[in-house]
Amino acid sequence: DAGVIQSPRHEVTEMGQEVTLRCKPISGHNSLFWYRQTMMRGLELLIYFNNNVPIDDSGMPEDRFSAKMPNASFSTLKIQPSEPRDSAVYFCASTLGLAGSTGELFFGEGSRLTVL
Amino acid sequence: RKEVEQDPGPFNVPEGATVAFNCTYSNSASQSFFWYRQDCRKEPKLLMSVYSSGNEDGRFTAQLNRASQYISLLIRDSKLSDSATYLCVVNPPPGGTSYGKLTFGQGTILTVHP
Numbered sequence: 001d002a003g004v005i006q007s008p009r010h011e012v013t014e015m016g017q018e019v020t021l022r023c024k025p026i027s028g029h030n031s032l033f034w035y036r037q038t039m040m041r042g043l044e045l046l047i048y049f050n051n052n053v054p055i056d057d058s059g060m061p062e063d064r065f066s067a068k069m070p071n072a073s074f075s076t077l078k079i080q081p082s083e084p085r086d087s088a089v090y091f092c093a094s095t096l097g098l099a100g101s102t103g104e105l106f107f108g109e110g111s112r113l114t115v116l
Numbered sequence: 117r118k119e120v121e122q123d124p125g126p127f128n129v130p131e132g133a134t135v136a137f138n139c140t141y142s143n144s145a146s147q148s149f150f151w152y153r154q155d156c157r158k159e160p161k162l163l164m165s166v167y168s169s170g171n172e173d174g175r176f177t178a179q180l181n182r183a184s185q186y187i188s189l190l191i192r193d194s195k196l197s198d199s200a201t202y203l204c205v206v207n208p209p210p211g212g213t214s215y216g217k218l219t220f221g222q223g224t225i226l227t228v229h230p
Binding site for chain 2: 031033035041042043045048050055056091098102103104105107108109110
């Protein structure tokens with residue numbers, strides 16, 4: 001079975017450019033999470049969706065970040081304009097229901113972003 | 117105070133050793149807890165849930181101490197393949213708007229050497 005699929009796996013871009021990260025959750029999962037991981041701050045929840053609706057976006061750092069989930073099988077995280085401090089690994093994760101009952105999130109392999 | 121705090125380590129232990137990690141959480145109303153494992157440059161994966169009564173899965177034992185607000189993970193008979201980062205995860209209490217918003221600790225690095 002296919003797991004969570006993220007693209008691109010790696011992206012190197014210059015400051016000021018727009019970055020779009022993509023995620024396809026596991027089929028049948030109705031909750032989707034975007035996390036960011038850095039050495040300094042660890043894994044931080046940016047936003048999560050339930051049934052394609054954003055439930056909590058309090059972790060989104062600032063207006064430069066936006067996320068959408070137009071349907072149950074696709075989500076995007078966009079950074080515009082990008083800055084060097086956005087360099088991190090961005091993980092998408094999905095689960096059935098909310099994560100609270102089982103605690104099991106299924107993560108994609110991550111998108112490693114470097115902003116020069 | 118951070119919501120979830122872990123000793124980052126690194127812990128360097130020989131094969132066969134027993135090693136334990138602790139994690140503290142700030143929200144006393146939290147009710148569900150988990151340990152995830154993350155291999156180098158890979159994604160996190162659920163290792164085990166932590167139940168109030170404690171639970172064991174092979175060489176791994178997880179325990180919860182609600183009074184002191186900490187959870188622990190014990191690994192017995194360490195293997196080279198146990199080398200990874202272990203992430204403590206806390207789920208806010210049910211009924212609130214944050215339920216399901218899993219909060220990860222920064223992780224404890226374990227290296228098992230021959």
